[in-house]
Amino acid sequence: MKRIGLFCGGFSSEYAISMLSANTIQENFPKNYEVVKITVSKKQWLVDFQGESVPFDLNTGGFVFKGNHFSIDAGLIYIHGNPGENGKIQALLDMHEIPYLNAGPLASSLSFDKWFCNQFLRAFYIPVAKSIFLSHIDELTHSEIIETLGLPIFVKPSDSGSSYGISKVKHASELDQALKSAFKEGRTVVLESFLDGIEVTCGVYQTKNGLKALPLTEIASENEFFDYDAKYNGKSQEITPARVSPEITIQVQERAKKIYQLLQLRSISRIDFMIVGGEPHVIEVNTTPGFSPASIVPQMLACAGISIESFWESIVSFELQD
Numbered sequence: 001m002k003r004i005g006l007f008c009g010g011f012s013s014e015y016a017i018s019m020l021s022a023n024t025i026q027e028n029f030p031k032n033y034e035v036v037k038i039t040v041s042k043k044q045w046l047v048d049f050q051g052e053s054v055p056f057d058l059n060t061g062g063f064v065f066k067g068n069h070f071s072i073d074a075g076l077i078y079i080h081g082n083p084g085e086n087g088k089i090q091a092l093l094d095m096h097e098i099p100y101l102n103a104g105p106l107a108s109s110l111s112f113d114k115w116f117c118n119q120f121l122r123a124f125y126i127p128v129a130k131s132i133f134l135s136h137i138d139e140l141t142h143s144e145i146i147e148t149l150g151l152p153i154f155v156k157p158s159d160s161g162s163s164y165g166i167s168k169v170k171h172a173s174e175l176d177q178a179l180k181s182a183f184k185e186g187r188t189v190v191l192e193s194f195l196d197g198i199e200v201t202c203g204v205y206q207t208k209n210g211l212k213a214l215p216l217t218e219i220a221s222e223n224e225f226f227d228y229d230a231k232y233n234g235k236s237q238e239i240t241p242a243r244v245s246p247e248i249t250i251q252v253q254e255r256a257k258k259i260y261q262l263l264q265l266r267s268i269s270r271i272d273f274m275i276v277g278g279e280p281h282v283i284e285v286n287t288t289p290g291f292s293p294a295s296i297v298p299q300m301l302a303c304a305g306i307s308i309e310s311f312w313e314s315i316v317s318f319e320l321q322d
Helices: 015-027 088-095 105-112 114-122 142-149 172-185 228-232 246-262 296-304 308-319
Strands: 002-009 033-040 045-049 052-057 062-065 068-071 074-077 131-134 153-157 167-169 189-193 198-207 210-213 217-221 236-239 268-276 279-286
Touching: 002 015, 015 033, 015 308, 045 062, 074 088, 088 105, 105 114, 114 131, 114 189, 114 246, 114 279, 131 142, 142 153, 142 172, 142 189, 153 172, 167 172, 172 189, 198 246, 198 296, 198 308, 210 246, 217 296, 246 268, 246 279, 268 296, 296 308
Parallel strands: 002 033, 002 074
Antiparallel strands: 033 045, 045 052, 052 062, 062 068, 131 189, 153 167, 153 189, 198 210, 198 217, 198 268, 217 236, 268 279
């Protein structure tokens, strides 16, 4: 029986959500694999093994339990944010020649950074919002920002997750606090023009039978946008399948699959779009989408009539070529 190391936790504000995602995955993983959770924190990395917690050895890529050394046969990184979703653990596993299900370091890092990802996709003529990149809070005056992007503006940490530090700025007086909140979560910040349309998201994954796109979910947030409260505290309607035409559904699914291939993604990714005037604009690419009971991908799977266990079985059998 192969042992899968399920990396969870992490250094970001989404630690708790990562733990919920990992619990759901572990409980519903194919039974012909042994899944051990590896909880990552800045203090230490701990493996849950046979009812005990033991240190994970970064030098060997394994752990010692009662005097015996155990290895993981493959990794599944389910950390929302640093150091998983941005590709750092993937690089570590590459150094130890340990296979894993996720996208590699470059693909993960590129997809994780909102600015660089959207500029990459723009080069392939995929519509994205007009945007500004800031590495310092006072790099541009507020008037220069508003003159370029207009109002409202979305202010986001560029190199961080998608739940914290994001603001929708409707008035110039709100911009200063929005920038401070974003820079608190990330080293760089992206400001995007407002896209007025229908928000949908599409899950994509690779199997032995080819690339699969799941049913679309429409996001109808009770808040100003799909923030942490909307995602995890029930402040949104997540409607699956989305209330869009069959033609738009196919267009979004095909665009999501193209993006998956362009970025060289693996396993499950969820790509968010805003449909403006019948044209799907990319908002964000999530290479580690939430997988808690309240998350969107499990809702998509339920709509498609796919069990979580068979979903992960199809991914593992392809990615590890069992």
